[in-house]
Amino acid sequence: MGDPCDEMEIAYIDEPELAFQYGQTNDHPKDGLFLYGPHKKRSRSKELSVGVVGTKEGLGIFRNWAIKLGGFIAVPPPQKKEKKNRLHLSNFPGIEETFGLIISPADFVERKVDYNQLDIATKILNQHEAVRKAVDLYVSEIEWHDKNEEKSVDVWIFILPEFIFERCKPLAKRAGLDLQKGSFGKKQKKRTDLPLFAGIIDQSDEDIFEDVPDFHRQVKARLLKLGHTSQIIRETSLAPEKFLNKAGYPIRNVQEPATVAWNIATGLYYKTQHEPPWKLTNVRPSVCYMGLVFKQIPNHPREHVCCAAQMFLNEGDAVVFRGANGPWKTNDYEYHLKAPEAKKLVSKVISTFREKHGHNPKELFIHGKSGFSNEEWEAFVKATPKETNIIAVRIKTTNGEAKLFRNGDYPVIRGTAMMIDDCNAYLWANGYIPRMDTYIGPETPNPLFVTVMRSSGDTPNIKTVLGDIMGLTKINYNACNYSDGLPVTIRFANKVGEVLTMGSAKDSEKQPLKFYI
Template identity: 60%
Template sequence: MKFPETSLIVDHIHEPDLEFAFGQLSPHPKDGLFLYGPHARSKKMREIRVGVVGTTEGIGHFRSWSRKIQQVVSVPPPGKGEKQDRLHLANFPGLEEAFGISFEPDEISTLSIPAADIEKATSIVNLHEAVDKVAKLFIDRVRKHLRNEEQAVDVWVLALPEIIYDRCRPESRRSGVTMAPGEFARRQKAKKVLPLLVAAGVIDQTDEDIFADVPDFHRRIKAEFLNIAPTQLVRETTLAPEAFKNKAGYPLRKTQDAATVAWNLATGLYYKTQPKPPWRLATIRPGVCYIGMVYKSLPHDPDGHACCAAQMFLNEGDGVVFRGANGPWKTGDYEYHLKPDAAKRLLSLVLETYQELYNEPPLELFIHGQTYFNDEEWNAFCAAAPKGTNVVGVRIRTTGGETKLFRDGDYPVLRGTALLLDQQTAYLWTTGYVPQLDTYIGPETPNPLHITIMRSKYATPEIRSVLEDIMGLTKINYNSCNFNDGLPVTVRFARMVGDILTMGSAKGQEKQPFKYYV
């Protein structure tokens, strides 16, 4: 494509198709699953083994929800002022009908935790200790089950009471909670130093492992279960919103409609229990591998080191996370760069796995990052790749309100609109009006991604080809059943993967399927 010297080119990237059973195509996951089923669907219905951990009430809510998804879950009638034909919503046809899997709600493995134990643990005055105690209630219960039971579980569902969500995240205020000292405070008191330290505004963290991690229940659980099984964390209020109402009689929190919840959770259950994801991209070229770079500063590290990782995604859609070395990768406020040895080793891990799967190296290897690549790390990436593999570095950055396009005056642009600046740079609107849904799902005027082809080992690919790939990668988030995401999967989960990898219990996990992280 030739670019005029003084003009910008506005183009449109076609909506990528997804592949389902029998090689059938559809751009919408819900349509494809409803009409054809998952792309790797078995001829026979597959029984999945589900384990549930929670309070007695939470387990009951999950069982009730599980019975509902055995049949059709209808979209609620439109509210006042809503369109009659809401194409972004769809009835859920039933778990077996849509996904070809099933489980018996009354035969799931259930591990009950007394609500009083959760209340007591979440009320500990020190947040680090509170999160640690609550997480151990779930983790220890599962580990005990694994020691005593022979039957394996494909996925563990954690049905969480609202107090865990409210009290077990970083900077949880826990207002209105009657706080109580925990073991940490008692040990400090026994040392006879607590009054002096508190008066000075200092907490003695010597020999206290609970301070090594960020106090976040979600991160802790995901990290602990990396060597156990995939998990699905779901709030009780999501499973049974009608059971939780405020004093005025309204739902305690606003949730998605029951059909959408069924679609999203069922997609996650399928993805986390089956060898292949429910759909795959029909448009990705063979021999192409995509990598999303992950960096996360280590909490409380005196040397300021960071963790690095790579998320690999293939044409099947599924992913693998590779953990690299910890080191001094942070070079600025938002800049991270690997040293040559670490860069080469991390990419070698990715290439070895690709070789094992396909018995040959990739033809093209795209590295997606949110910063530029410096000479040292780029040369190491190229050295790690075998001869004939074109390594391409692409920077993908979100934008604010500085760049806007409108359609017909003040309507949102079509999703897939691209403003091509030159041979290597473009703005791409991955959100916007979707004709098939007859709507734009978003709170404000959509903002584009800024895409730059930074470097390439051999020939620089066409900018349009790179944009097509990124559009496709916005459609393989298997933790939900949305038409698309605003970010490609290589970038969307980078922060979450980094958050989990920096937890102490994630150490030693050099290579793990992506499904364990979401």
């Protein structure tokens, strides 16, 4: 009997090209932005109105860092133990030179949060209460500005002391802190024996338990209703030299300053401009992608919220829809929508595409990490116009079940694919990148396992599907990376689901993706 691997085709999926200003293309966001500028760069630079919320020290750190962002930031020279090849790093030319944006620290809208109040809030015994109070201290400053000031703000930036990151996330280890009782007991039990604080503490505010105790997710959920985009940055990311351990080394390893500048500047552009900084080239017209994800709602173990992040590739941006809540878990340990909810969700996607383009999509790809039930699929098809071919694609991460090596023991080139049959393939979305002469990763890359599960019309070629997925790994506008290991439909759907399941995100049915990341 022959080796089954002999029958499998090994193929290379070309690296997708990106479009920038003047109709120029490049496969690397940093090179394209440096050489040509954003896809829809203005003829004249635009000054951003930036709002900053932080402690006194945090505001000073960001102000100083923003001055540096306006100029050239070089990649530091290699250390003695490093190889001279550092092609994966790029100098940052300056935010105006690269993006056509001007930020003036003297004109920032600054709102100060008291460090001691933050410290006290995050030491409250009940972590849900502690995180909510910490979030309130920040968000209340934005609410005050909206009610009392006329100056509009394009984006709000949250500068966090390190203890916020350490204490205000799920399963945070708060051992050793002098925890103090608040309005609730350790396990959500309301305290009713505090007459002294009657009228001061709202003991009826038990909706705090509808949110996961996570500062980042709660801020994003709260700002959905305020209609503001935001960027959350740790003080240690901007000034690691100011936060040293007893041995005199930074308390955490951070990216070098040029990379930090690239990532933050890209996020600021995406969150304040109508068009994304780059787009994919050679995109098939009238194709729509939708990422489907299920996330558990806090304190409701039998209910889940379904959210879809769809990406219009010819525009490069995405719209987020909130689906229905329900007990979607089935006996096969997967999550599937009932017919009415499935039909409603796809109808939202189709109608939004039609609003933007004036016609229905030719193809609608639904990306998910699990399979699709018969009931679910039939509802999807019924909600789809006849001229639209709907295709269900499962994209699963793997962990060592398939390995390929180049020249014996080197990682394969990113874009390598191993075809199992006409509908199944492994795709290495991470791997060796020739132009950088390196593989950026800690271990031998694992592939994605891609399956074209169903199609209402002609089944697309598996290589076409893989090419689309490769393209979707290059449009993460919250950073300026060469690529991601996951397509945006899966990566961002997870982030969106984490925000939409928060109780404070209720009634947020349809928003651009930039509000969630």
